[in-house]
Amino acid sequence: MNKLPxxxxxxxxxxxxxxxxQIILNSGIKxxxxxxxxxxxxQSLLVxxxxxxxxxxxxxxQNNIKEFTSIKNNWENVRWIAFIYMYLDKQILxxxxxxxxxxxxxxxxxxxxxxxxxxxxxxxxxxxxxILSDREVDVLRLIAEGLSNKEIACKLNISINTVITHRKNxxxxxxxxxxxxxxxxxxxxxxxxxxxxx
Amino acid sequence: MLPESVHxxxxxxxxxxxxxxxxxxxxxxxxxxxxxxxxxxTIKEICEEYKINPELFxxxxxxxxDDSRSSIPVLGTSDVPQIIFxxxxxxxxxxxxIYPEILDLIKTIHSNKNTPEISLIKKFFEDYFNExxxxxxxxxxxxxxxxxxxxxxxxxxxxxxxxxxxxxxxYKTHHDDIEEKITDLLNLLIKYLPADADQKARRxxxxxxxxxxxxxxxxxxxxxxxxxxxVEEMEKQLG
Numbered sequence: 552m553n554k555l556p557x558x559x560x561x562x563x564x565x566x567x568x569x570x571x572x573q574i575i576l577n578s579g580i581k582x583x584x585x586x587x588x589x590x591x592x593x594q595s596l597l598v599x600x601x602x603x604x605x606x607x608x609x610x611x612x613q614n615n616i617k618e619f620t621s622i623k624n625n626w627e628n629v630r631w632i633a634f635i636y637m638y639l640d641k642q643i644l645x646x647x648x649x650x651x652x653x654x655x656x657x658x659x660x661x662x663x664x665x666x667x668x669x670x671x672x673x674x675x676x677x678x679x680x681x682i683l684s685d686r687e688v689d690v691l692r693l694i695a696e697g698l699s700n701k702e703i704a705c706k707l708n709i710s711i712n713t714v715i716t717h718r719k720n721x722x723x724x725x726x727x728x729x730x731x732x733x734x735x736x737x738x739x740x741x742x743x744x745x746x747x748x749x
Numbered sequence: 750m751l752p753e754s755v756h757x758x759x760x761x762x763x764x765x766x767x768x769x770x771x772x773x774x775x776x777x778x779x780x781x782x783x784x785x786x787x788x789x790x791t792i793k794e795i796c797e798e799y800k801i802n803p804e805l806f807x808x809x810x811x812x813x814x815d816d817s818r819s820s821i822p823v824l825g826t827s828d829v830p831q832i833i834f835x836x837x838x839x840x841x842x843x844x845x846x847i848y849p850e851i852l853d854l855i856k857t858i859h860s861n862k863n864t865p866e867i868s869l870i871k872k873f874f875e876d877y878f879n880e881x882x883x884x885x886x887x888x889x890x891x892x893x894x895x896x897x898x899x900x901x902x903x904x905x906x907x908x909x910x911x912x913x914x915x916x917x918x919x920y921k922t923h924h925d926d927i928e929e930k931i932t933d934l935l936n937l938l939i940k941y942l943p944a945d946a947d948q949k950a951r952r953x954x955x956x957x958x959x960x961x962x963x964x965x966x967x968x969x970x971x972x973x974x975x976x977x978x979x980v981e982e983m984e985k986q987l988g
Contacts, residue, residue: 652820658978659821666819726940729926731876732933735869739941745865 556602556668557583559593561611562634567653571606571634571660578661580668594622603629604667606651608636609643619646630667681724688742690717695734695743758810760793760803767792767810776964777813780838781806781831802828809835809975813967819974826979826986829900832971833893839968840885847961848878854954861947870937877930884927896976899983909987928969931962 558575562568568586575584582604587593590612593605603626612619623631623646633639633647644650648670649663683691686707693703700718704711722728727736737743758767765787768774775785783799792810796803805828812818855874859867902909935958938951 650820652822654822655820656823656974656978659819659974662819662974726936727933728929729933731873732930732937735866735873735937736941738869739866739937739943745869 554601555582556604557585557596558664559585559587559596559603559605560634561587561590561593561605561607563588567634574657574660575664577657578664580661580665582668590619590622597626597629601628602668604632604664605629606632606634606664609633609639609647610636612646613643616643616646630670632663632667683721683724687717687721687724690714691721691733691737692743694718694721694730695737697730758792758807758814760796760807761791763787763789764792764795765789771814773960773963774810774813776842776960777810777967780835780842782834782838801831805831809967809971812970816963816966816970819970821974824975824979826900826903826983829896829976829979829983832976832979833896836968836972836976837889837893839964840889842964843961844882844885847957847964848881851954851957851961852878854950854957857950858947858954861950862945864943864945866943870934870942873930874934877934880930881927896980896983899980899987903983903986928962928965931958931965934958935962 558580560568560571562571572584572586575582585596587596590607593607597603623629630648631646632649632651633644634651634653635644636653649667651660651663655663689707690703693706698706700711700714704714707714721733725733725736727733734743738745764778764783768778768787778787781799781801783795787795790798792806793803795801796806804822805824808821808824812821852874855867855871859871898909935955938955938958942951
């Protein structure tokens, strides 16, 4: 899961590719970037279990929407971003997870890409239920006691990265991110009593 | 909301019809200092009247109506004063209107049903409100004057020494915290807070929080995706 995401840019223009490439590099997004010139070439790079963002000019799929939809369904670990030069039909744009306009400023381009990378993978989401595991409850209790990630790691004898993963899962399941919000959640769900939260 | 029709709004659209279709934008125009009534004036006419760059107005209007949108074109730094004006008006709305309103609703719920859980929520919000105040004061007192200074230097073509200890990166992370806690509060309210709390106040609270959540989201987007790139551009120009 900690593998760097790969961004595949399907674009035949070197000028456009270099521009996008530079913007992504400058934005500090940690990723690998590949340029390909066709969908089939992109497909040969896709492997499951890694996360991918494919940036594609929708003109590549305009006449092959059916084929594109089936590729999309085959690769649930891929987020698709449309890179558009001109006005396009809403029906086509709806097939994508994000849209970049050629006139967009670099900040909004990197924002769209970051969003695509961090957007939940539907394949993963269906696996986890919304009930906290025992270990997650342990972590939650310690968050509510006001411990830092490092302290929680020490106390439970696990690595900081594991603590961070637990926290992420807790937030995803509960919808609550801040430590103070999670503390209230823990009280409301009787994971801790009010006395120990003070 | 029907984001697809966003594309059909242009300079010649009547602003009043935009408001009828997207009632949420009544707050948006207020942030620009535009007041009702709008008569049958078009966006272009209103922008002329209020001396707003219509390109900027439309760009921000699109994101305000459709908050999944993050497509923002390169805008000239000449729009900096207008953006700061907009953001300052947002701050006034937060500090003087919506946050106090939310706090009052939480207090109402609390006084009707004084449970330890509601006390916790109240304390959560009060602490959070203080954080927000601090952040908005920082923006009003440090960030905006810094940006205005950069803008003036460029306008008057003079050298300036913008050493202020201001950090764009630090500034960005601060924002996420502010939004995050509103989402947390919404989740607590909708999913977890026991049913015995005052339902009417709770519904009003929910509606105020969603309004605030939306406005804050756009506010952050404007700062991070419109204003900060301009500041970086100005810093570059000034060397």
